[in-house]
Amino acid sequence: DGTGTAVTGAGTSHDSRTADGENAQTLTTRQGHPLTNNQNIRTIGNRGAATLENYAFIEKISHFDRERIPERVVHARGAGAHGVFEAYGTVGGEPIAKYTRAKLFQEKGKQTPVFVRFSTVGHGGHSPETLRDPRGFAVKFYTEDGNWDLVGNNLKVFFIRDAMKFPDLIHSQKPDPVHNRQTGERIFDFISNTPEAMHMVAFLFSPWGIPANYRQMQGSGVNTYKWVNAQGEAVLVKYHWEPLQGIKNLTAQEAEAIQAKNFNHATQDLFEHIAKGDFPQWELCVQIMSDDEHPELDFDPLDDTKIWPEDQFPFLPVGKMTLNRNPENYFAEVEQSAFGTGVLVDGLDFSDDKMLQGRTFSYSDTQRYRVGTNYLQLPINAPKKHVATNQRDGQMAYHVDSAPDQNLHINYEPSSLNGLKEAPRSAPDHMPEYKGRLMKQTIDRQNNFKQAGERYRLHEDWERDDLINNMVGALTNADRRVSDKMVELCTNCDPDWGRRLAEGLEQARSGKTAEGGNQYNEARGSEAVAQAEAT
Ligand code: HEM
Numbered sequence: 001d002g003t004g005t006a007v008t009g010a011g012t013s014h015d016s017r018t019a020d021g022e023n024a025q026t027l028t029t030r031q032g033h034p035l036t037n038n039q040n041i042r043t044i045g046n047r048g049a050a051t052l053e054n055y056a057f058i059e060k061i062s063h064f065d066r067e068r069i070p071e072r073v074v075h076a077r078g079a080g081a082h083g084v085f086e087a088y089g090t091v092g093g094e095p096i097a098k099y100t101r102a103k104l105f106q107e108k109g110k111q112t113p114v115f116v117r118f119s120t121v122g123h124g125g126h127s128p129e130t131l132r133d134p135r136g137f138a139v140k141f142y143t144e145d146g147n148w149d150l151v152g153n154n155l156k157v158f159f160i161r162d163a164m165k166f167p168d169l170i171h172s173q174k175p176d177p178v179h180n181r182q183t184g185e186r187i188f189d190f191i192s193n194t195p196e197a198m199h200m201v202a203f204l205f206s207p208w209g210i211p212a213n214y215r216q217m218q219g220s221g222v223n224t225y226k227w228v229n230a231q232g233e234a235v236l237v238k239y240h241w242e243p244l245q246g247i248k249n250l251t252a253q254e255a256e257a258i259q260a261k262n263f264n265h266a267t268q269d270l271f272e273h274i275a276k277g278d279f280p281q282w283e284l285c286v287q288i289m290s291d292d293e294h295p296e297l298d299f300d301p302l303d304d305t306k307i308w309p310e311d312q313f314p315f316l317p318v319g320k321m322t323l324n325r326n327p328e329n330y331f332a333e334v335e336q337s338a339f340g341t342g343v344l345v346d347g348l349d350f351s352d353d354k355m356l357q358g359r360t361f362s363y364s365d366t367q368r369y370r371v372g373t374n375y376l377q378l379p380i381n382a383p384k385k386h387v388a389t390n391q392r393d394g395q396m397a398y399h400v401d402s403a404p405d406q407n408l409h410i411n412y413e414p415s416s417l418n419g420l421k422e423a424p425r426s427a428p429d430h431m432p433e434y435k436g437r438l439m440k441q442t443i444d445r446q447n448n449f450k451q452a453g454e455r456y457r458l459h460e461d462w463e464r465d466d467l468i469n470n471m472v473g474a475l476t477n478a479d480r481r482v483s484d485k486m487v488e489l490c491t492n493c494d495p496d497w498g499r500r501l502a503e504g505l506e507q508a509r510s511g512k513t514a515e516g517g518n519q520y521n522e523a524r525g526s527e528a529v530a531q532a533e534a535t
Helices: 055-065 163-173 184-192 195-204 252-261 265-275 330-335 354-370 450-458 461-475 480-493 495-509 525-534
Strands: 078-087 111-120 135-143 146-153 225-228 234-243 281-290 316-325 348-350
Touching: 078 135, 078 265, 078 330, 111 316, 146 234, 163 184, 163 354, 184 195, 184 461, 184 480, 195 450, 195 480, 252 461, 265 316, 348 354, 450 480, 450 495, 461 480, 461 495, 480 495
Parallel strands: none
Antiparallel strands: 078 111, 078 316, 111 135, 135 146, 225 234, 225 348, 234 281, 281 316
């Protein structure tokens, strides 16, 4: 019916009979022409030659030729589901309004529809879901004030703290530009020159780098945001999703066994649990800090390579999310979904976290390229509320975002001729004051190794063993300049970590142990592999 009201893009209505012998199931072209022959192209005689005016064939094949859009430059492999978020109305025993005026959190029991996309990061759209990688955890809340996207990962920290480094980080983890294989040497060449990544390494190369599936993993906003109350006052906030199904991770060996049989296991697990009514749930918790620099801490609260210690900044539950509906069409809902850190509602704000600011440009920029200028008109991305803008046209403009009684001649503002009007201000803006020198410099309180060492010691024995084994596997055939630096960085975090890595590498190089986190292939191609095998 052309209104596109259904979220899935499916469910458009048809007349039951539109022409002689035609009904709703009759195959047509996109022009609505009933298709009487979908088996044969039009030819001179039944052996050919073909003619070029065959519209139905050309429409079909040229649409097929355009079926793929660019995949996400990161997080290409994913799975999604619809659900609902239910607010608790309080935080830490107090009304939540004390800290944020965001409407979706206010009343106990208030429900907001959500769409979630989980993903792996580094590899392409059909790569195995058993790979060592952070997992994406992106949530779109369709609130009454418009959309809020919370674009997070399963792990609570990140490799880098400055957006300038992101393309280099990702290049080092993507396949080698010459032979198209991911290598441990390239990953650790970057990391060994990026000491702030050690906290992430302590997680990622342990079993925490391979969650067993998407249901049994945590989520985290990673970056620091702000909450703003009705007075315009702000606090710093970090978000965490805690799975009510528990957490389950895999060793490299367990992951390999699954991968040998099934490289879609996480997608399958999510879809099948929802299909049978076993709906996964997560509790949303926040950590809150007053909005200042906190010189008393040995880390910077805006540094996304750090966690905020739970004993000082407890996890405070604010609501619960249930995923209860599978997509009807993967492409329309999951592939074309577009999340971004800039998508906040009133009562939520950015902090000065410079990674967050860099990310915020990147998401909508890539989506205008990946999905198209009018990506926000697609049902999966459009808010489930009134949208009225003076933005017009562009590729694939599907409708005009106007108000019902708007004078459609007036696509500008201000106007006296019944155009759109600015929304009335209901509460004061949060207006932080800035004074400082413009510069390009890293932060002062880097403290790159302390929390990484703590994480190493917090691991259980089997997790530490797996961490060492995986690092040895990825570094055995790497250039010594890279592996020596890694031993040094691990030693800085915890001498035991450095010692065990050095011993593991020595044994592997002398051929005493062959095992290890082998999914990175050998570092320098078949020659190096042959040499390693010969020694
Ligand atoms: C996806 C950029 C850091 C989580 C993406 C995409 C880009 C991007 C370009 C593809 C988006 C699309 O095609 O729709 C960046 C930049 C970063 C950064 C420039 C740092 C400066 C992070 C961090 C996290 C994260 C720290 C975790 C908190 C995600 C997730 C997705 C994603 C979950 C997939 C969203 C989806 O399912 O569609 N990122 N990213 N990114 N990023 Fe980031």
